[in-house]
Amino acid sequence: MDLEILNSAVRISTPLVFAAMGGLLTYQAGMLNIALDGFMIVAAFTGIATAYFTGNLELAVLGAIASSVLLAGLMALFNIRFRAHIFIAGTAVTFLAYGLTALLLKGVLGQDGVFTSDRIPTFPSIRLPIIDNIPILGPIISGQTLLVYVAYLFVPVVAWFLYKTRWGLRLRVVGEAPEAAAAAGIAVDRVKIQAMLLSGLFCGFGGAYLSLAYVSLFANKMTNERGLIALAAIFFARGNPYITALVALLFGAATALSVRLPQMTGLAPQLLQLIPYVVTVLALVVVGWQTTRARSRHSAWKFDLT
Amino acid sequence: MPSDGPTVVSLRNIVKRFGNFTAIHDASMDIRQGEIHALVGENGAGKSTLMNILYGLLSRNEGEIELYKRQVRFGNPHEAIAAGIGMVHQHFKLAPSFTVAENIILGSEPLKPLYRVDRQRAERETKAISEKFGLNLDPRAIVGSLTVGLRQRVEILKTLYRDARILILDEPTAVLTPQETKELFATMRSLADSGHSIIFITHKLREVIDAADRISVMRQGRIVATIDNENVTAQEIASLMVGRPVLLRVAKDKAKPTPETLLDVRGLVALGERGDTTVDNLSMQIQAGEIVGLAGVQGNGQDELVECIAGLRRPVAGSVAICGTPLGTNPRANRKAGLAYIPADRGGVGLSLLSGLWENLTVGHLDKLRFGPFLDIGKARRQAADLLKQYDVRGGQLDKLAKSLSGGNQQKVQVARELTRDARLVIAEQPSQGVDIGAIESIHRILVQMRDSGHAVFVISADLDEIFSISDRILVIYRGQIVANLLAEETTTEEVGRYMGGLATAQPALEEGANHGR
Numbered sequence: 156m157d158l159e160i161l162n163s164a165v166r167i168s169t170p171l172v173f174a175a176m177g178g179l180l181t182y183q184a185g186m187l188n189i190a191l192d193g194f195m196i197v198a199a200f201t202g203i204a205t206a207y208f209t210g211n212l213e214l215a216v217l218g219a220i221a222s223s224v225l226l227a228g229l230m231a232l233f234n235i236r237f238r239a240h241i242f243i244a245g246t247a248v249t250f251l252a253y254g255l256t257a258l259l260l261k262g263v264l265g266q267d268g269v270f271t272s273d274r275i276p277t278f279p280s281i282r283l284p285i286i287d288n289i290p291i292l293g294p295i296i297s298g299q300t301l302l303v304y305v306a307y308l309f310v311p312v313v314a315w316f317l318y319k320t321r322w323g324l325r326l327r328v329v330g331e332a333p334e335a336a337a338a339a340g341i342a343v344d345r346v347k348i349q350a351m352l353l354s355g356l357f358c359g360f361g362g363a364y365l366s367l368a369y370v371s372l373f374a375n376k377m378t379n380e381r382g383l384i385a386l387a388a389i390f391f392a393r394g395n396p397y398i399t400a401l402v403a404l405l406f407g408a409a410t411a412l413s414v415r416l417p418q419m420t421g422l423a424p425q426l427l428q429l430i431p432y433v434v435t436v437l438a439l440v441v442v443g444w445q446t447t448r449a450r451s452r453h454s455a456w457k458f459d460l461t
Numbered sequence: 462m463p464s465d466g467p468t469v470v471s472l473r474n475i476v477k478r479f480g481n482f483t484a485i486h487d488a489s490m491d492i493r494q495g496e497i498h499a500l501v502g503e504n505g506a507g508k509s510t511l512m513n514i515l516y517g518l519l520s521r522n523e524g525e526i527e528l529y530k531r532q533v534r535f536g537n538p539h540e541a542i543a544a545g546i547g548m549v550h551q552h553f554k555l556a557p558s559f560t561v562a563e564n565i566i567l568g569s570e571p572l573k574p575l576y577r578v579d580r581q582r583a584e585r586e587t588k589a590i591s592e593k594f595g596l597n598l599d600p601r602a603i604v605g606s607l608t609v610g611l612r613q614r615v616e617i618l619k620t621l622y623r624d625a626r627i628l629i630l631d632e633p634t635a636v637l638t639p640q641e642t643k644e645l646f647a648t649m650r651s652l653a654d655s656g657h658s659i660i661f662i663t664h665k666l667r668e669v670i671d672a673a674d675r676i677s678v679m680r681q682g683r684i685v686a687t688i689d690n691e692n693v694t695a696q697e698i699a700s701l702m703v704g705r706p707v708l709l710r711v712a713k714d715k716a717k718p719t720p721e722t723l724l725d726v727r728g729l730v731a732l733g734e735r736g737d738t739t740v741d742n743l744s745m746q747i748q749a750g751e752i753v754g755l756a757g758v759q760g761n762g763q764d765e766l767v768e769c770i771a772g773l774r775r776p777v778a779g780s781v782a783i784c785g786t787p788l789g790t791n792p793r794a795n796r797k798a799g800l801a802y803i804p805a806d807r808g809g810v811g812l813s814l815l816s817g818l819w820e821n822l823t824v825g826h827l828d829k830l831r832f833g834p835f836l837d838i839g840k841a842r843r844q845a846a847d848l849l850k851q852y853d854v855r856g857g858q859l860d861k862l863a864k865s866l867s868g869g870n871q872q873k874v875q876v877a878r879e880l881t882r883d884a885r886l887v888i889a890e891q892p893s894q895g896v897d898i899g900a901i902e903s904i905h906r907i908l909v910q911m912r913d914s915g916h917a918v919f920v921i922s923a924d925l926d927e928i929f930s931i932s933d934r935i936l937v938i939y940r941g942q943i944v945a946n947l948l949a950e951e952t953t954t955e956e957v958g959r960y961m962g963g964l965a966t967a968q969p970a971l972e973e974g975a976n977h978g979r
Contacts, residue, residue, distance in 0.1 A: 321576045324559075327565055332556035339554075339568030339619075341538050 158294045160411045165295060165303060168400075169194070170369065172306040172377075173361030174385035175399045176313050177354035181317060182389050184350035187328035189245035190230050191382025194355050195251035197225040199361025200256040203373040204263060206275045216302075216365060220359030226252060233346045257375045264373075271372035273351030278302065294386045302364040307400070309357065314396040326350060358382070384435055385459045391438045402438065414440025466494030469658050470515065470627060475524035477510055486682040487524075492627065497649055497659045499669040499690075502679030502702055504867040505803030512629050512678070516548045516839055517541040547620025548629040551636075553612050559688045561615055562587040565622050574807050590621055595651055610641030617648065620924075628652065629660045635895060639961075646672045653883040664702070664897065666695035667926060678702055699898050707898055711727045711905040714837055716912065716933035718748040718845055722785070723799070723886045723917035724770065729779035731765045741778070741941035749885065752908060752918040753930030754949070756925060756957050762941035763921050767890055771795060773810075794946045795824070801884035803875055805891040805921075807868070810873040814864035818854070819845035821863050822878050826842045851878040853903065868895035876904055880911060887911055887918045887923050893927050905931050925954050939963045 157174045174191045181188035202219035217446060226248060235245035264270045287297040290402035317323040329336045337343050361381075364375045384406060392398030409431040417424040465879045470492040477485035480598035485507045492498050513519045515526060517535030523655065527531050528544055535541040535558070538548070538977060555564050562583040571579040587747035588601035596614045602616060603948045613633060620628055633789075649659050649672060662667060669676055670693060677687040678701040686701050699707045724747040733739035739762040741891065747753050757763055768774035770831040771783055772795035781788050814820050822845040823830060830841045840858055849857035852873045856866065863871060872892065880887065893901040906930060912918050922928050927934060931950060937945040945960040 203870075317610050319577050321570050321572060322579050324567070324570065326565060327562075328556045328559065331558055332554070334555045335554040335564070335567070337554075340542075341568055378818070 158291065160415055161295045161408065162409040162410040164404060165299060166369065167410045168307045170190065170361045170365050170381055171385050171388065171403035171406060173357050173364060174312065174382050174387050174402050175403050176309050176396065177357030177361070177436045178382070178385050178389050179313065179394055179396060179399055181354045182325070182394050183330045184326050184347050185333065186234070186241055186350065188351070189242060189355055189383070189386065190248040191358055191385055192380060193249035194223040194226050194358030194376045195250045195362035195365065195378045195382060196256050198359040198374065199366035199377060200259060202363040202372055203366040206367060207264065207272055210274060210276055212276050212278065212367065219363035220356055223300065223359030223362060224352055224355035227351050231351040233257045235344050235347050240265060242286050253376055260373065260375065269372060269374045276369050277371055296389045302360065303362065305391045306364070306419070310396050310400045317396065332437045363439050387435050389441055391442050406431055406434060466496065468492065469494045469529060470510070471527040472515065473527070475514060475518065475685040476522045477514060478522050484682055486827070488679070488682065488684045490677050490684050490687060492658050492660060494658055495653050495656050496815060497653050497661055497672055497674045499661045499663060499673035500679060501669055501676060501698060503662055503664060503899065504865040504869055505549040507682040508679050509631055512548070512631065512660065512662060515541070516546060516577055516629060541549065542623050542625070545624060546627040546629070547623060547625030547627070549613065549616040549620065549633060551632045553616050555604050555615060556611055560600065561602050561604060563601035564604055564615055565619050568704065569623065571950040583706040585733060586622070587618065591760060593619060594648065596648060599683070603746050608876055609636045610644065611813060613637070614646065626656070627658045627660070628675055631662045633661065634663065635666060639925065640758060642668065662930035667700050669698060672716060677872055680704055694902045696824040703899055708900055710930045711902065711909055713909045716751045721749040723745050723749050723783065724919060725782040727768065727780050729769060729781065730777040731769050731774055733765055739941050740769065743942055745943055747886070747916050749915050750912060752912050752920060752931055752934045754928035754935045755919065755921045755938055756935055757938035759960050763938055766938070767888060767921055769802065772890060796884065797886045800819055801879040801887045803892060805881050805894060807871050807875060812863045812871060815862060817860045818857055818863060818874060819850065819859040820872055822848050825878055825882055848877040848881060869897040872896050872904065873900060877905065880907060885916050887916050889918065890921045891923060892920060893922070895923065925957065929954060937961055
């Protein structure tokens with residue numbers, strides 16, 4: 156029973172990890188990307204539509220990623236090329252994505268609100284050879300679908316790129332001190348565009364996972380603000396990929412708990428469904444508290460606007 | 462001693478126009494190998510513009526630049542860097558949370574396979590290059606934790622790492638303490654001795670005379686003179702810069718302090734940003750009718766002391782009284798008690814850079830400009846217009862944003878606002894930082910006038926020349942305590958310097974305030 160909760164925590168956290176890795180790259184490049192939900196919903200829709208029409212899961216995932224990257228390109232165009240404020244650009248892109256997917260759901264698949272079909276293939280669960288036999292760990296980790304493993308493997312990959320490579324160093328400097336980067340001859344805008352497109356790539360995986368693996372359907376706004384929760388995890392971890400993934404996992408565990416607890420305790424499920432959000436808020440309060448404490452404990456009044 | 466090396470850079474008849482405005486008229490200068498060439502002039506004279514043209518940041522309308530006898534035209538700084546020119550800007554371009562080595566290699570990183578950054582090589586090379594030029598720096602130190610002087614070294618090393626042979630330093634001493642300035646000059650000299658040419662933009666005359674081999678003076682977009690630094694006086698350079706004779710030391714009568722204490726600080730203890738004790742049981746008094754200068758190396762508690770007096774920082778112990786009113790930590794109450802505060806951080810504390818001049822001149826005077834529950838905008842604008850005229854703020858239009866003014870004129874705006882308030886204690890923090898000679902002269906004159914009309918003036922400055930030129934009485938702060946209380950006319954820069962460095966022991970009688978010597 157307990158292990159089952161952890162097993163579903165891993166599953167529930169997967170789209171968060173994807174979105175968080177995407178948001179993390181833009182965060183490190185100095186952009187607050189609030190369009191993660193928009194990227195994911197478009198990917199989720201393209202995934203399900205492609206799978207429905209072709210019956211091919213690989214094509215569906217590729218289509219999902221392509222659509223999400225395309226939307227990220229639009230975001231980069233607004234924000235970096237036309238210098239729209241990133242918050243406005245992000246809001247616009249997200250609304251566009253919600254509206255467009257709802258419209259296409261009706262127009263292409265002929266459904267209102269929710270779409271599912273027998274023709275959509277599903278991901279098989281994978282039994283990992285050695286790990287499967289390890290007690291405790293086996294039942295939690297083994298038996299997930301392919302994209303779950305992809306998500307968690309992305310974490311060290313992202314960390315490696317960020318902290319070991321030239322690209323990562325430049326990305327981080329662009330985020331922290333764009334003037335210093337420009338003075339060193341780094342094409343700041345190009346780096347930002349790359350980060351935004353990669354953000355689209357990761358969210359593409361996240362969206363595909365949501366509609367094709369986590370469930371096998373598409374519903375309007377089915378991302379359910381996971382992008383924003385991923386952002387919260389990133390802020391909590393101050394952009395560290397490992398801690399970000401851990402926080403995502405914690406959120407997954409809280410969600411899994413909120414699903415199971417009503418049966419176990421008899422409390423109102425509506426109340427228990429608050430748990431993940433309460434956890435998120437508490438996490439952010441802790442971060443905010445620590446940051447202000449570290450910053451202002453001994454400092455004079457600051458009026459730092461420039 | 463002027464170097465007689467070959468000419469490496471030659472600017473010929475440079476003209477630069479911005480629209481209808483001509484910033485540079487026909488400027489020519491030569492830079493020789495191995496020399497320190499000071500480029501002096503008032504703010505707005507065109508020094509930075511001319512150097513930005515050389516560095517490829519700006520294009521020129523007319524004229525030629527020759528580098529090693531070959532004509533060049535740089536479209537951007539990278540071409541200039543590739544040709545061996547480096548520039549250290551006044552505002553550093555560093556990433557604070559990264560290490561010294563990372564900042565230095567950024568943009569030309571040594572690599573391992575898979576495009577990985579070769580950190581070890583970066584650190585090794587950083588160490589080697591910093592040792593070669595006597596700039597002691599730990600390659601692994603985080604830039605944000607370094608002092609300003611060390612950050613500047615990082616900037617200089619960045620240019621040297623890219624093999625710059627010609628270095629342009631834009632107002633490098635503006636942010637440095639006297640000690641750091643001395644070290645910078647030593648570095649500049651060792652670079653010049655190893656064949657580098659250094660162009661040193663400044664408007665501090667003593668530094669020019671201390672450090673330069675040759676001096677080019679700019680005024681209103683023209684190079685008006687290039688002279689060898691031999692038997693030149695600060696007075697002569699100042700006159701060339703301004704175009705008329707100027708007074709470097711303000712003329713004033715002897716102070717006539719009255720027994721009325723306008724600032725009374727007793728047993729003050731305050732913590733710094735890191736929680737360390739920066740003001741340590743400090744007591745001091747200032748009387749009406751005197752100018753007191755606070756000398757000290759930056760970071761000895763000056764900032765915290767002033768913040769406590771201004772009500773911006775909560776003291777741990779002790780008391781502050783302004784014009785006889787004991788005060789807590791409320792900037793508004795302190796101002797009401799009679800404090801006029803001219804902060805060093807003009808852009809952050811003193812002014813709202815994104816507001817118009819009339820708005821900046823109106824805050825602090827709101828009580829007088831009330832119209833029922835509203836602000837009498839017409840009256841406020843009329844008053845602001847008067848102030849702009851009275852304090853000679855150049856280019857001052859009521860609706861212009863404060864950030865569009867030069868440093869000197871911003872300073873005049875905050876001086877105008879603060880000194881026209883009904884306040885008898887004036888605290889001026891680094892009043893001449895980033896301000897033209899002409900403007901310094903007028904700001905100092907105003908402070909002396911305030912003194913003569915019965916105000917108490919407290920000047921905090923990192924610049925000993927300024928302290929000596931304006932103070933009647935000099936307090937020296939060292940490690941959060943007042944270690945000396947001297948009459949300006951009875952002491953010397955050497956004596957004050959010794960106290961600043963903590964080399965002389967504190968006078969025993971200081972515990973009960975700073976009123977001896979009169």
